[in-house]
Amino acid sequence: MTWTAVLDILIAAFVIYQALVFIQGRRAMHMVVGVGLVVLSFYLARWTRLDTVSWLLSTVLPYFVFLIIIVFQSEIRRALAHFGQSAFPGSLSRINRSESTEEIILCVEKLASKQTGALIIIERNIGLRSYIESGVALDAVLSYDLLVTIFNHDLPLHDGAVIIQNNRIAAAACFLPLTVKPRLSKDLGTRHRAAIGITEETDAIAIVVSEETGSISLAQGGQIERGLTIDALRAKLRQSFGQKSPVRETTAVETTNEGPSTS
Numbered sequence: 001m002t003w004t005a006v007l008d009i010l011i012a013a014f015v016i017y018q019a020l021v022f023i024q025g026r027r028a029m030h031m032v033v034g035v036g037l038v039v040l041s042f043y044l045a046r047w048t049r050l051d052t053v054s055w056l057l058s059t060v061l062p063y064f065v066f067l068i069i070i071v072f073q074s075e076i077r078r079a080l081a082h083f084g085q086s087a088f089p090g091s092l093s094r095i096n097r098s099e100s101t102e103e104i105i106l107c108v109e110k111l112a113s114k115q116t117g118a119l120i121i122i123e124r125n126i127g128l129r130s131y132i133e134s135g136v137a138l139d140a141v142l143s144y145d146l147l148v149t150i151f152n153h154d155l156p157l158h159d160g161a162v163i164i165q166n167n168r169i170a171a172a173a174c175f176l177p178l179t180v181k182p183r184l185s186k187d188l189g190t191r192h193r194a195a196i197g198i199t200e201e202t203d204a205i206a207i208v209v210s211e212e213t214g215s216i217s218l219a220q221g222g223q224i225e226r227g228l229t230i231d232a233l234r235a236k237l238r239q240s241f242g243q244k245s246p247v248r249e250t251t252a253v254e255t256t257n258e259g260p261s262t263s
Contacts, residue, residue: 035064100142100167101237107147108207108216109230117211118151119161119191121176126202128170132163135174142169161194161206177201179222188224195219205240207233 042057104120111118121128136157140146142164150172151158160173179196188196195206200222208217208224217226218236228236 035068038064100164101234101241103142103144103147104164104207105230105234105237106144107151108209108233110144110148111151111209112214112216112230115211115214116151116153116209117158117191118207118209119176119195120147120207121161121163121174121195121198122205122207123163123165123170124203124205126204128163128165128198128202128204131161131174131176131198132165132171135160135163135171137171138169139171140169142167161198181222192217192219192224192226196222196224199223205237 038057038061042054042061045053045057104122108118108120121131146169147162149155150162150169157172161176162172163170163174176194177197177200178190178193179200181196184193184196189210189212191208191210195208195217196219198204199206199219203221206219208219209215210217215226216228216230216233217224218228218233219225220240225236
């Protein structure tokens, strides 16, 4: 036993542990257990000299590699993205100005008061180019007025998601992947499921305004929080982007909120 062997064992154990932690609670966990049982059956068949079963499993097992890649493609993509993000902990979120955050919050407050449905996606470290290309490219300056206008029912761009990239509105009417989680409330509509789906695939933050109730929801990391107030939404966004919220700044924001609400 040399120090290189010890290092080898520790690295392998760490990788296996991280893989198990990543797939815990996901649908991939059950499939990994199934593959493990098949491999165990193969060695059990060889040990008990069940030649026919051993031959059958030895023929099928090589194709399990392709099966795993096809079935686990979303999990593999998320794992690689998570690994790349962890490898560079010093990377900053691409939205880092409090003005941009306040523009979004003012828009959400206005839409919630009017019970206008909306889905706003904020890009962070993982790019959303493929989803941006599915919508209508805008590349416009992020502003309260433009966001409210986009989600106007009389305009064709209101149906879909708005993606914010580098403090700019990259595209509108974008199509997003829907989550496949089986245990979700039946009250969640397409917007909420799309918000969860995009945050499962990437590290983006999704804000949803319900068209039926006007309630505000925030999704990140594949989880969604519903029934948020404007103050709670502001606090969570600032926390996600590492922004501070001094008392003076909060007071100024509250004064500013009265302007768009009465217009």
